[in-house]
Amino acid sequence: MNSNSITVSHLTKKFTFSAKNSSASWLKNLFSPETKEIVAVNNISFSVKSGERIAFIGPNGAGKSTTIKMLTGILFPTLGKVDILGFDPTKDRKKLAYQIGTVFGQRSQLLPNLPLTDSLEFFGVMYDLSEKEIKTRISELVELFDLGSFITQPVRKLSLGQRMRAEVAASLIHKPKIILLDEPTIGLDVVAKKMLRDLLLKINKEEGTTIFLTSHDVGDIESLCNRTIIINHGEIIKDLPTENLAKTFVYEKYIDLVAQDNFTDFPLLPEGISYLSKDINKITVVVDINKINVQESLKKLLTLFKVEDIDVYNADLETVIRHIYEKDSQKN
Amino acid sequence: MKKILKKIRLPIKIIKTQIREHFYYGFRLVASMMTTIARCGILLILYWYVYRLNNGVINGTTFLFAAWSIFFYFAFLTLQLRTIAKLIMQDVQSGNVEILFSKPISYLSYRMWWQVGSGIYYFLVTTTLGVIALAFLIGFPTTMKIGVFIPTLILTFFCGCILSLFIYSIVGLFSFWVEDINPIYWIVDKMIMILGGSFLPIALFPALMYKISLFSPFGAANMVTHTVYESWRTNWYQLVGVQLFWIILLGLITYFMFKKAKEKVSVNGG
Numbered sequence: 001m002n003s004n005s006i007t008v009s010h011l012t013k014k015f016t017f018s019a020k021n022s023s024a025s026w027l028k029n030l031f032s033p034e035t036k037e038i039v040a041v042n043n044i045s046f047s048v049k050s051g052e053r054i055a056f057i058g059p060n061g062a063g064k065s066t067t068i069k070m071l072t073g074i075l076f077p078t079l080g081k082v083d084i085l086g087f088d089p090t091k092d093r094k095k096l097a098y099q100i101g102t103v104f105g106q107r108s109q110l111l112p113n114l115p116l117t118d119s120l121e122f123f124g125v126m127y128d129l130s131e132k133e134i135k136t137r138i139s140e141l142v143e144l145f146d147l148g149s150f151i152t153q154p155v156r157k158l159s160l161g162q163r164m165r166a167e168v169a170a171s172l173i174h175k176p177k178i179i180l181l182d183e184p185t186i187g188l189d190v191v192a193k194k195m196l197r198d199l200l201l202k203i204n205k206e207e208g209t210t211i212f213l214t215s216h217d218v219g220d221i222e223s224l225c226n227r228t229i230i231i232n233h234g235e236i237i238k239d240l241p242t243e244n245l246a247k248t249f250v251y252e253k254y255i256d257l258v259a260q261d262n263f264t265d266f267p268l269l270p271e272g273i274s275y276l277s278k279d280i281n282k283i284t285v286v287v288d289i290n291k292i293n294v295q296e297s298l299k300k301l302l303t304l305f306k307v308e309d310i311d312v313y314n315a316d317l318e319t320v321i322r323h324i325y326e327k328d329s330q331k332n
Numbered sequence: 333m334k335k336i337l338k339k340i341r342l343p344i345k346i347i348k349t350q351i352r353e354h355f356y357y358g359f360r361l362v363a364s365m366m367t368t369i370a371r372c373g374i375l376l377i378l379y380w381y382v383y384r385l386n387n388g389v390i391n392g393t394t395f396l397f398a399a400w401s402i403f404f405y406f407a408f409l410t411l412q413l414r415t416i417a418k419l420i421m422q423d424v425q426s427g428n429v430e431i432l433f434s435k436p437i438s439y440l441s442y443r444m445w446w447q448v449g450s451g452i453y454y455f456l457v458t459t460t461l462g463v464i465a466l467a468f469l470i471g472f473p474t475t476m477k478i479g480v481f482i483p484t485l486i487l488t489f490f491c492g493c494i495l496s497l498f499i500y501s502i503v504g505l506f507s508f509w510v511e512d513i514n515p516i517y518w519i520v521d522k523m524i525m526i527l528g529g530s531f532l533p534i535a536l537f538p539a540l541m542y543k544i545s546l547f548s549p550f551g552a553a554n555m556v557t558h559t560v561y562e563s564w565r566t567n568w569y570q571l572v573g574v575q576l577f578w579i580i581l582l583g584l585i586t587y588f589m590f591k592k593a594k595e596k597v598s599v600n601g602g
Contacts (some may be wrong), residue, residue, distance in 0.1 A: 074433040076595050097436035109431045113353050125345040126435055128338070154356075 004083075005178050005210045006048040006071065011080035013041040013066050013234075040066040042234035043080070050177070053204055053211040055225035055242065059325050063234040064214040068182050071212070072102055085177060098127060101171035101209075105183035108163065109170060112156040116147065116166050119155060120173060127174035134173075141169040145199055161192030168196065172203060179203070181213040185220055193217070197224045218318045221245075230324055238324060248320055253287045253294055257301060258309040270300045342437065343445040350449030364410075365458050372406040372462070379533070391536050393561070396473045398533040400560040403466055405530045407459040408489070408556050412451035413496040414521060416443055420504025421513050429597060440590050443504075444497050475560055484568045488555045491575035495553045498582040499524070505586070508593035520550070528554025535561060546571065549578040 018033035041063040048054055058064050069075040071082055073089030073096055082089050087096040103109075110119040117138065124134030142148050145165045150158055158166065164184060171179060181200075185193045201224060203209045215221060221228055221242060228245050230238040238248070254276065262280045269275065272291030276284040283305065287297045294312060301307075315323070354361050376399050383395035390398075420443060423429040432439045475481065503520050506513045525531065527545040534545055534557055545551030552575045558564055564571070 069430060072434045074430045075597060093433070094436045094438075097434060100434075102431075102434040104431060107426075107428055107431055111349065111353070113356060114349065118349060118352065122345060122349055125342055126437060128341075128436075 003050050004047045005050045005052070005085060006046075006212065007081075007083040008047065008067075008071070009045045009081045011041055011044050011067070011070060011082060012039070012078050013063070013070060013075060014039050014078045039234050041070070041077075041231075044231065044234070044236050045080075046229055046236060046239060048210060048212060050210055051204065051208050052227055053201075053225045054213070055221040055228045056212060056214045056231065057216070057221060057228060057321065058214075058231040062231045064231055065182055066234075067231070068102075068180050068212070068214060072096070072100065072180060098174060099177050101174070101176035101179040103164075103167050103171050103179065103181040103184050105164070105181070105186040108155070108167060110155040110163070110166060113154055115152045116155055116158070117151050119166070119170055120151075123170050123173045129174060137173055137175070141172060144202065145169045159192075161188055161195065164188060164192065164196055165199065168199065172207075172209070175207065176209065178210040178212060181211070181215075183215055184213060185215060185217050193219060194223075200224055218316075218321065221321075222317055230321070232325055246314065246317055246320055248324065251289050252315055252323075253289055253297075254313050254315060255285050255287060255294075255297065255301065256309075256311040256313075257283045257285070257305055257307045258311075259283075260306040260308045263305065267304055269304070270297075273297050273301070342442075343448075346442070346445045347449035347452060350446070351453045353450075354453045361454055361457070364454055365461075368406055368410055368458055369462075372403060375402055375531075393533070393535040394473075396470055397475070397560050398535060399466065399470055400473060400476065401529055401533045401535065401557045403462055404556045404559065405528055405554060407455065407462060408492060408528075408554060409530070410451060410455045410458045411448070411493065411496075412454065413447055413493060414500045414524075415450070416447040416497060417500040417504035417513065417517050417520075419443060419447065420501065421507040421517075424507040425511075433594075433597065439594075440501060440505075440586070444501065447497065448493070473560055475562055475564065478565060480565065480568065481559065484564070484572070485556065485559045488559060488568070488572055488575065491572060491579060492553050492556055494579050495549060495575055495582065496524075498579065498586045499549060499553055501586050502582065502589060505589045505593050508596045523548075523550040524553055527551035529557040534558060547574060549582060552578050 015038045016035050017038075019036045020029050021034050024034075044063075044067065056064055056067065066075060070077050071084060071089060073093030076090050084096055085099050087099070089096050109123075110116065111122060120138050120141065121134055124137065129137065142151060145168070147166060147169060150162050150166075155163065155166065168179075168181075168184065179200075184200075185196055188196065197220060200211055200213075204211050211224070213220065213225070225242050228238070228240060228242045229236055238245070240248075259281050263278070263283060264280075266275065266278050266283070269285065270292065272288045273285050274288075276286050285297075285301065287294060292300075298310065298312075379398055379402065380395055383390060383398070388394055423432065423443075429439065432442060435442075499520060500517075503513055503517050506516055510516070527541075527548060527550045528534075529537075529545070534542065534551075537545060552571075555571050555575055558571060559568075
């Protein structure tokens with residue numbers, strides 16, 4: 001658990017592309033087009049220990065996928081260094097590929113027209129496993145991922161949940177030390193999501209596989225990852241244990257007020273309390289406990305509203321993450 | 333020996349997997365074969381008729397030679413090597429390239445073997461049936477009975493395969509820089525079709541076009557169509573030499589283009 005699997009230092013990726021200038025002639029646009037530059041990842045550094053489960057999250061366009069692609073050697077960094085298990089992905093992409101597994105939630109690596117077993121055998125050969133090793137590993141994966149019921153079906157006939165299980169299984173055929181997953185639960189229903197998360201936890205525990213995933217799904221982060229790195233505008237804005245993430249906004253409390261009859265008017269609230277939602281049956285307010293404590297807020301709210309029920313709670317993880325994104329966007 | 337076996341294990345697996353897929357979807361194979369047979373058959377009937385109108389000889393060649401030359405073109409076409417260009421374009425446009433780039437393989441050689449695998453079964457079946465049908469219907473020209481014919485046919489066939497893969501890979505690799513390679517593909521493909529002798533047997537080419545066909549990479553990719561003519565017996569080493577020259581040159585271009593393309597990869601979401 002102590003050695004670093006991944007070390008990233010000052011990693012930067014800039015994309016340049018030619019942009020058409022509508023006021024310039026087509027000849028100029030063809031031979032000397034204007035170029036624009038986007039900084040997708042800006043000077044990020046972090047390290048991951050063996051066996052860790054990392055959530056690498058951020059809003060769309062934050063630089064998550066770009067980072068994952070630089071870690072796997074698909075993209076070349078503009079600046080900075082990546083060290084994965086002692087390999088430099090830009091120079092040792094093939095050697096590194098034997099040590100890592102990748103799953104891209106929106107793309108399939110399986111052979112669509114053939115039964116799943118063909119894909120697994122195919123990847124076994126690709127990773128230089130012997131015929132005996134392939135057979136043994138396939139039976140291990142079939143048992144672990146419960147693939148038995150559909151292993152003989154052509155991949156394109158599988159449900160999305162089955163396919164994602166198969167995708168992860170295929171990426172584990174060579175027993176990688178690290179598995180990098182780019183939005184693995186995208187589009188899955190709640191049951192399939194839970195099953196996939198449980199399986200990832202299982203391989204992390206049983207095989208010690210380091211998990212590095214990007215996701216927009218809070219459930220993936222909460223139930224799977226012990227550390228969360230938040231990236232926005234290409235920069236790391238938080239890197240902390242997932243359990244501490246919820247405490248980031250402990251100074252905010254949420255109070256639901258359920259109306260005794262109906263709420264007819266919505267008066268101005270005391271300082272430190274603000275409306276989050278207003279409905280004739282229910283009001284939700286946010287209390288800034290740096291300005292007013294919960295007890296005082298309740299007293300003041302009860303003088304303003306006739307209520308049947310009250311619920312006081314902390315922000316859920318999704319709200320916390322949204323707040324972090326919003327605060328960072330305001331800063332920029 | 334062990335090293336070689338290890339090296340060819342994946343290509344063999346790719347070819348086996350592709351053949352398996354063709355068996356799985358047998359109807360596709362039958363449909364493709366029927367299309368090729370129809371295209372080649374119509375051309376052969378047309379040329380048979382044209383030759384008959386000219387008392388059986390045009391430009392010093394009989395229908396027997398022209399028919400086998402056209403057949404060799406179509407047989408070579410069934411290998412579908414040209415599809416590699418479109419496949420690379422699809423990989424780049426769809427972002428699928430990132431999946432293959434994350435595997436312990438060379439993307440380009442994987443795609444080349446994939447292409448060979450996807451056409452080989454179709455090629456073997458169509459060619460075997462075609463040879464039997466033509467032998468039965470029109471017989472073999474004398475040039476196909478000489479000792480040098482089979483070995484040089486195999487040699488030029490392999491050189492043609494490699495050259496075609498390089499030409500179409502170069503076209504495909506353009507998609508790392510250009511959004512739509514279809515216009516480039518169209519030009520290159522038509523050049524190969526015309527100079528390779530698909531519409532008009534090469535024996536009927538005007539002198540200049542014949543020279544272009546011999547010395548351009550487009551014509552050189554389809555040198556199999558030259559093997560049935562009398563001139564092949566004396567010129568084969570020169571023509572294979574031309575093929576080898578283009579293989580080396582285009583191989584280097586492919587290598588350097590792919591090297592640059594790897595640094596150029598950019599897919600949606602990074």
